Amino acid sequence: MDDSRQSIYVDDEKFHSKTEKLPKNPKLDCNRMQIGISDGSIEVNQPLSSSNLEGKSSHLSPLSARNSIDNHLVHHSSMMPLSGVHVFSIVAYNILAECNAGREFGNSPWVEPEQLAVEYRHRNLMHELKFLDADIVCLQEVGESYFRTLASAMECIGYEGQYLRRKGVNIPEGEATFYKINCFEKLSSKEVIFSDVAEKEINSLDLDSEIKDELRTSVASHAVMLLVKLSHRASGKIVNVGNIHVAWDEFKRPDLQCVQIALAMRELADVSETMKQPSIMCGDFNCSPGTAPYQLMETNQLSEEHITALKKVVLDNTRMSPLATFWPQGFSYPKVSMKSAYATVLGNEPMTCWGLPWICALDYIWHSPENLTVKNVLETVSAKETEKGIPNAIFPSDHLSLKAEFIFN
Numbered sequence: 413m414d415d416s417r418q419s420i421y422v423d424d425e426k427f428h429s430k431t432e433k434l435p436k437n438p439k440l441d442c443n444r445m446q447i448g449i450s451d452g453s454i455e456v457n458q459p460l461s462s463s464n465l466e467g468k469s470s471h472l473s474p475l476s477a478r479n480s481i482d483n484h485l486v487h488h489s490s491m492m493p494l495s496g497v498h499v500f501s502i503v504a505y506n507i508l509a510e511c512n513a514g515r516e517f518g519n520s521p522w523v524e525p526e527q528l529a530v531e532y533r534h535r536n537l538m539h540e541l542k543f544l545d546a547d548i549v550c551l552q553e554v555g556e557s558y559f560r561t562l563a564s565a566m567e568c569i570g571y572e573g574q575y576l577r578r579k580g581v582n583i584p585e586g587e588a589t590f591y592k593i594n595c596f597e598k599l600s601s602k603e604v605i606f607s608d609v610a611e612k613e614i615n616s617l618d619l620d621s622e623i624k625d626e627l628r629t630s631v632a633s634h635a636v637m638l639l640v641k642l643s644h645r646a647s648g649k650i651v652n653v654g655n656i657h658v659a660w661d662e663f664k665r666p667d668l669q670c671v672q673i674a675l676a677m678r679e680l681a682d683v684s685e686t687m688k689q690p691s692i693m694c695g696d697f698n699c700s701p702g703t704a705p706y707q708l709m710e711t712n713q714l715s716e717e718h719i720t721a722l723k724k725v726v727l728d729n730t731r732m733s734p735l736a737t738f739w740p741q742g743f744s745y746p747k748v749s750m751k752s753a754y755a756t757v758l759g760n761e762p763m764t765c766w767g768l769p770w771i772c773a774l775d776y777i778w779h780s781p782e783n784l785t786v787k788n789v790l791e792t793v794s795a796k797e798t799e800k801g802i803p804n805a806i807f808p809s810d811h812l813s814l815k816a817e818f819i820f821n
Contacts, residue, residue, distance in 0.1 A: 442568035473536070473806050474797045475813070476543040480788040483757045486819065497646040499787060500595065501817040502653070503546040504694035504777050506765075507537055508809035509553040509585035516767065517810070522801040530558055533808035538565050540808070544790070544815055547595045548642070549573075550655035552696045553809075554588040566590050576603050576638040578657070587638045587655045587695070595645060602639040604679050606659075606672045607631050610742065619738060626734045630727065633668060635659045637676050637695075639683060649820045651784075652684045656695040658705070667722045667735045669698060669705040670714070670743050677709075677745035687748045687780040690820060694777040696811065701761050701773060709778060712747055750778040753786040753816035762791075766798040767810030777816045790815035 513528045526532055541549065549571065554562065559575045566573055570592050577586035591598065610631035614624055637656040644651060656676055658669050676693065684691040699705035704718035714722070722736035722743075735742060754761055754777065761773040779786065792812045802810055 442565075473539065474793045475536075475540045475806065478791045478793065480790055480817070481757055482788045483786050486785055486787055498649075498820045499817060500547040500644060500651070500820075501545075501815060502548040502550065502692060502694065502777060503541075503544050503813055503815045504550050504552075504655075504696075504775055505813040506552040506657070506696040506775060506809060506811035507554060508533070508803060508811065509555045510558060511555060511584050512553065513803065517803060520768070520801060522768075523804045527805050528803065530555070533803065534558075534561065534565070536806065536808040537562075540813065541566070542569060544813060546815055547592050548653060548692075549590040550653065550694050551588045551590070552655070552657040553585050556584040556586065559588055562588065563590075570594060572598070574598075574601060574638065574640065576636055578634040578636050579605050579607060580634045583634045586636060587657060589638055589640050589653060589655045591640070591642055596642040596651075597645060599641045599643055599650070601641070602679065602683060604637040604639065604676065606635045606637070606675055607633045609675050609679075610671060613742070614739065617739065623734060623738050626731075627739055630733055630735050631668065631671060633659045633672070635672055637679065639679060641683060644820070647820055650689045652680060652689055652691040654680050654691075654693040654695075656693060656697070658696065658698045660698045663698070665725065665733075666699065666704045667725045667733045670708050670722065671735060671739075673697070673705050673709050674743050674745045677748065677750070681746045681748050684780070686746055687782060690783040690818075691750075691780040692777065692784070692818075693750065693779075694775075694814070696775050698774050701755075708743065709750060709776075710752070712745070712749070714743060749781055751781045751786075753777040753779055753818075754789050754814065756786050757789045762812070762814075763795070764792065764812045764814065765810060766802045766807075766812070768801040770810075775811055775814055777814055779816075779818060783821045785819045785821055787817040787819050789817075 510530045513533070517523055517528060518525065554575065556577050563573045571590040572593050573588050573590035575586060575588045577584070611628050614627045614631070617624060635658055637654055639652065639654050641650060641652050654676060658672050659665060661668065680691055680693055681687060697705065697709070704714055704722060707718060708714055719736060723732065725733040727733050752761065761776065763771055763773050764775040765772050798807065
């Protein structure tokens with residue numbers, strides 16, 4: 413195992429070998445973009461304006477007709493006089509990588525093949541991102557080749573971005589975090605390759621070699637997290653942002669998901685001085701409310717019922733997962749509090765994944781409540797818009813975007 417891939421703080425100049433950042437391009441023509449993909453280049457000769465970024469849809473997209481829902485506890489408190497200097501917004505969005513779109517939805521009756529093409533979905537995506545107009549944008553399932561096009565388009569509307577590919581030679585997608593350059597300055601970055609971090613901890617355990625081998629096999633995963641530390645230009649405040657995509661495995665590995673969430677929270681606690689600095693963890697967690705991974709994120713602990721269930725997770729139809737039995741500390745992280753922005757404002761989590769047959773809440777924006785207060789969240793769309801399945805002519809992904817606005821306490 414190459415320990416040089418472990419999560420280590422690095423400066424921007426040394427970080428380019430692992431994550432990609434779009435270089436400054438003073439000659440970038442924002443009215444003429446190239447979509448570079450592995451099998452060719454498709455030219456887009458239209459400016460990035462709302463009038464021509466809706467794909468082939470002829471009516472107003474419901475994605476750009478959403479309203480913000482206020483946190484009434486904030487709007488009736490003494491915090492309201494705070495100016496915009498203390499406020500920022502963030503989006504979390506699994507945009508469906510091109511390597512997954514055709515494979516997962518190529519035979520779906522609700523979407524035409526051309527609507528799955530990267531150039532078609534790029535226009536709809538950029539239209540939506542312009543509407544969202546967030547200060548920070550955390551995207552999951554960003555194709556490695558597509559990132560160059562996306563980063564160029566985002567630069568045209570005022571963003572800089574950084575990319576981290578998921579682990580594995582056959583997984584050409586990953587996470588991308590963008591931030592408005594007039595709102596934030598990036599101070600540092602950190603990458604987390606969950607399987608590498610887990611294996612390092614497992615190697616230090618006082619267990620038989622056979623058990624360690626089983627544990628290492630059990631934590632094998634493509635999942636990663638990209639951490640960025642940003643300085644808010646207007647207020648001088650620091651905010652740490654974790655962009656995460658937890659393992660899916662058809663929802664059969666809640667034990668692995670719990671380990672990845674615990675590792676992610678340890679990393680976030682470390683870079684934020686145990687949440688003394690404002691912190692956000694957002695992305696695709698691939699778990700729903702009531703499950704063990706969600707409970708671990710919400711409460712920092714697991715119920716006895718969940719622990720018992722995790723010990724019964726089956727691997728390869730024959731073996732029980734050893735994680736909960738032999739590495740219970742793998743499910744723990746520092747006693748820090750995180751709250752869901754949407755659950756705080758709405759009282760529940762919205763359904764964010766409508767890629768039939770899956771209809772569930774999988775995506776979240778978590779924040780440290782001691783130093784961040786959620787001001788509002790953006791509503792999703794009505795079920796009638798998505799019940800036939802997405803992606804489609806309007807929706808570029810099988811997931812819906814989430815947006816929250818925060819106040820620095």
